[in-house]
Amino acid sequence: MKRSFIREILEHTNSDTISFAGGLPDENLFPMQELKEAFAKSLEDSNSLQYSTSSGILPLKKIIANFYTKEGFFTTADNILITSGSQQALDIISRFNSGKSIATQKPSYLGALNLFELNNIKVNKFSIQKGKTNLYELKRVAMISDLIYLIPDFQNPTGATIPIKQREEIAQICQEYGTILIEDAPYSKLYFKEPINSISSFIQESSFHLGSFSKVLAPALRVGWIRASKELLEPLIAYKEAMDLHTNSLSQQAIYHFLKKPECFDKHLEKLRANYKAKMQYFCKMLDKDLPTFNYIKPKGGMFFYGDFGGVDAKEILKQTLKKGVIFVPGIEFGGKADEVRFNFTHSTFEELAKGIEIIAKVLYNTKKR
Amino acid sequence: MKRSFIREILEHTNSDTISFAGGLPDENLFPMQELKEAFAKSLEDSNSLQYSTSSGILPLKKIIANFYTKEGFFTTADNILITSGSQQALDIISRFNSGKSIATQKPSYLGALNLFELNNIKVNKFSIQKGKTNLYELKRVAMISDLIYLIPDFQNPTGATIPIKQREEIAQICQEYGTILIEDAPYSKLYFKEPINSISSFIQESSFHLGSFSKVLAPALRVGWIRASKELLEPLIAYKEAMDLHTNSLSQQAIYHFLKKPECFDKHLEKLRANYKAKMQYFCKMLDKDLPTFNYIKPKGGMFFYGDFGGVDAKEILKQTLKKGVIFVPGIEFGGKADEVRFNFTHSTFEELAKGIEIIAKVLYNTKKR
Numbered sequence: 001m002k003r004s005f006i007r008e009i010l011e012h013t014n015s016d017t018i019s020f021a022g023g024l025p026d027e028n029l030f031p032m033q034e035l036k037e038a039f040a041k042s043l044e045d046s047n048s049l050q051y052s053t054s055s056g057i058l059p060l061k062k063i064i065a066n067f068y069t070k071e072g073f074f075t076t077a078d079n080i081l082i083t084s085g086s087q088q089a090l091d092i093i094s095r096f097n098s099g100k101s102i103a104t105q106k107p108s109y110l111g112a113l114n115l116f117e118l119n120n121i122k123v124n125k126f127s128i129q130k131g132k133t134n135l136y137e138l139k140r141v142a143m144i145s146d147l148i149y150l151i152p153d154f155q156n157p158t159g160a161t162i163p164i165k166q167r168e169e170i171a172q173i174c175q176e177y178g179t180i181l182i183e184d185a186p187y188s189k190l191y192f193k194e195p196i197n198s199i200s201s202f203i204q205e206s207s208f209h210l211g212s213f214s215k216v217l218a219p220a221l222r223v224g225w226i227r228a229s230k231e232l233l234e235p236l237i238a239y240k241e242a243m244d245l246h247t248n249s250l251s252q253q254a255i256y257h258f259l260k261k262p263e264c265f266d267k268h269l270e271k272l273r274a275n276y277k278a279k280m281q282y283f284c285k286m287l288d289k290d291l292p293t294f295n296y297i298k299p300k301g302g303m304f305f306y307g308d309f310g311g312v313d314a315k316e317i318l319k320q321t322l323k324k325g326v327i328f329v330p331g332i333e334f335g336g337k338a339d340e341v342r343f344n345f346t347h348s349t350f351e352e353l354a355k356g357i358e359i360i361a362k363v364l365y366n367t368k369k370r
Numbered sequence: 371m372k373r374s375f376i377r378e379i380l381e382h383t384n385s386d387t388i389s390f391a392g393g394l395p396d397e398n399l400f401p402m403q404e405l406k407e408a409f410a411k412s413l414e415d416s417n418s419l420q421y422s423t424s425s426g427i428l429p430l431k432k433i434i435a436n437f438y439t440k441e442g443f444f445t446t447a448d449n450i451l452i453t454s455g456s457q458q459a460l461d462i463i464s465r466f467n468s469g470k471s472i473a474t475q476k477p478s479y480l481g482a483l484n485l486f487e488l489n490n491i492k493v494n495k496f497s498i499q500k501g502k503t504n505l506y507e508l509k510r511v512a513m514i515s516d517l518i519y520l521i522p523d524f525q526n527p528t529g530a531t532i533p534i535k536q537r538e539e540i541a542q543i544c545q546e547y548g549t550i551l552i553e554d555a556p557y558s559k560l561y562f563k564e565p566i567n568s569i570s571s572f573i574q575e576s577s578f579h580l581g582s583f584s585k586v587l588a589p590a591l592r593v594g595w596i597r598a599s600k601e602l603l604e605p606l607i608a609y610k611e612a613m614d615l616h617t618n619s620l621s622q623q624a625i626y627h628f629l630k631k632p633e634c635f636d637k638h639l640e641k642l643r644a645n646y647k648a649k650m651q652y653f654c655k656m657l658d659k660d661l662p663t664f665n666y667i668k669p670k671g672g673m674f675f676y677g678d679f680g681g682v683d684a685k686e687i688l689k690q691t692l693k694k695g696v697i698f699v700p701g702i703e704f705g706g707k708a709d710e711v712r713f714n715f716t717h718s719t720f721e722e723l724a725k726g727i728e729i730i731a732k733v734l735y736n737t738k739k740r
Binding site: 022024025027028030032035036039040043046047048049050051052084085087088091095111114115118214218219220221222239242243244245246247248249250251 | 395398400409417418419455488588591592
């Protein structure tokens with residue numbers, strides 16, 4: 001099995017590297033004080049360090065269920081399975097559906113594509129072009145697929161968002177063909193203007209909605225979840241148990257203590273959105289100034305810009321910028337075209353954003369077209 | 371897939387239940403103060419909450435490697451892969467070896483047997499009888515198996531320990547047939563008298579040695595590891611990455627801070643051994659007094675007693691003791707005989723040990739033989 005290009009690259013960088021590569025949140029925005037208190041509180045009870053239930057601790061499942069219910073998507077703790085990040089959520093669902101077929105966006109999240117391969121799932125692709133999901137293609141592949149996998153909000157890698165009207169159409173397609181939806185939503189709370197209803201909320205009995213605290217709290221804690229009907233969720237618990245018994249329950253407990261005061265999480269999310277939006281706007285400004293031939297669609301949230309170098313091979317550019325201490329991910333790694341590129345804008349400082357683009361521009365404009 | 375009987379039962383108990391069922395450490399012995407400090411220290415650096423490398427954080431891998439090297443089993447950080455508990459370690463190895471065949475002890479750890487089934491691995495069994503591993507059978511099945519899985523120290527469920535001479539013989543058998551060893555050693559540091567060299571130390575290039583902090587520090591943290599040659603370990607990293615990106619790295623960091631002062635861990639281990647040994651001896655005394663027909667072998671470490679009810683069906687007894695608030699696991703769940711039983715003695719208080727045995731005795735001596 002192929003390792004992730006991004007994660008391999010990350011292992012070869014140092015603290016001076018300007019990285020537009022990984023989907024990393026800004027660690028300067030982690031709510032350190034609140035998390036310190038949450039961990040200290042959790043560690044007052046030795047039971048927080050004992051073995052725990054496979055589906056996750058009840059108080060956290062209840063709070064997550066309540067997120068959904070508040071948005072009009074009725075959910076109880078029984079509809080939630082806590083996983084070791086949403087990466088594991090995807091693995092559990094894929095493993096249970098081993099040998100089946102799945103319709104996926106092209107390009108899409110590499111970690112998902114790897115899991116479909118590992119679990120012997122046949123992939124049928126529908127394209128995203130210039131930020132738009134091709135529904136005609138989606139319908140065609142949904143007909144011949146058991147499952148659909150997509151990231152509707154600020155997609156990885158394209159940053160594309162599926163508008164509400166298309167979400168309703170996708171829900172209808174799923175119902176028409178009896179296709180199960182896997183809706184991967186790690187970025188959904190990182191909108192710059194407004195949230196959009198999930199597709200799963202239209203087809204509550206035939207969807208898996210995947211959430212994660214990695215992008216909105218702290219990736220190191222590896223806590224994500226699956227929201228699904230009890231019927232779909234029940235058989236997955238045995239898989240979860242076989243795979244790692246249960247998710248780190250001290251971290252679950254600490255997240256519970258953090259979330260218990262709702263204003264605390266809301267304030268934190270506001271801060272993330274404001275900061276990432278400012279970085280996105282600054283990145284736009286710098287791109288337009290220094291990289292005018294880079295064609296992109298402005299993201300409405302999330303962590304990524306996606307575009308193309310107008311015919312120039314992105315891997316060739318990366319080889320050269322790597323030597324100058326700047327990295328990003330060529331779109332080809334996600335199933336995109338050779339001249340396409342994904343830039344992460346959330347992890348770098350404003351200074352790094354400007355400097356990184358400047359270095360890429362220097363390399364690009366000294367490189368001939370293919 | 372079948373769920374673990376033990377974990378299902380655990381979900382149906384309350385705080386008053388006397389549980390001899392799970393392999394639970396005593397939470398009163400968790401080093402709470404030291405772990406509080408270790409987590410506080412880790413949370414001083416926001417990098418502890420960021421995404422991390424798939425194989426585990428380097429400082430922790432170095433300390434674990436050093437455990438081995440100090441015992442004369444030369445190991446570097448490159449030989450260590452940190453996993454989400456040793457349950458995941460077993461899953462990674464099994465998944466990579468999907469479709470192959472494995473020789474296992476009978477009875478054996480249910481979580482391992484489940485994983486072999488999930489990963490489509492053919493199981494060939496060799497027996498443990500009255501605390502003794504049948505080497506004749508082992509040799510016969512090793513001949514026709516790609517791998518051997520065993521727990522050499524204070525085995526789960528039998529409590530049996532493989533003596534040093536047999537360990538050397540097993541290493542020879544592995545070499546003779548080119549069989550890869552998976553040595554699962556979560557209890558190895560919980561000896562009551564003295565440690566015994568691992569089998570892996572005799573065949574360093576063709577073995578996986580699995581360790582865990584669950585039994586000797588805190589299960590909730592879900593941190594375990596695989597020790598193997600670089601050649602055997604390298605392909606597993608891609609699997610680890612696909613499965614959950616990396617293990618909770620805040621917990622890795624905290625464990626590193628805890629272990630950094632070696633006297634701290636050594637003192638903690640001494641305390642665990644002394645306490646568990648005292649409980650084991652008390653349990654023996656109570657068994658001999660109240661359950662004289664229970665045939666067992668005294669364990670030399672670990673967490674379990676294993677024995678038989680002399681022909682009486684253990685599941686029938688459990689059904690009745692469950693109503694009276696006492697639980698244990700029938701040996702048949704691990705592939706043992708219908709009258710066999712596993713008792714965990716580490717999780718209960720001395721009072722609970724006595725009371726639990728008394729209740730089981732009352733039920734047993736009111737129940738006819740089959």
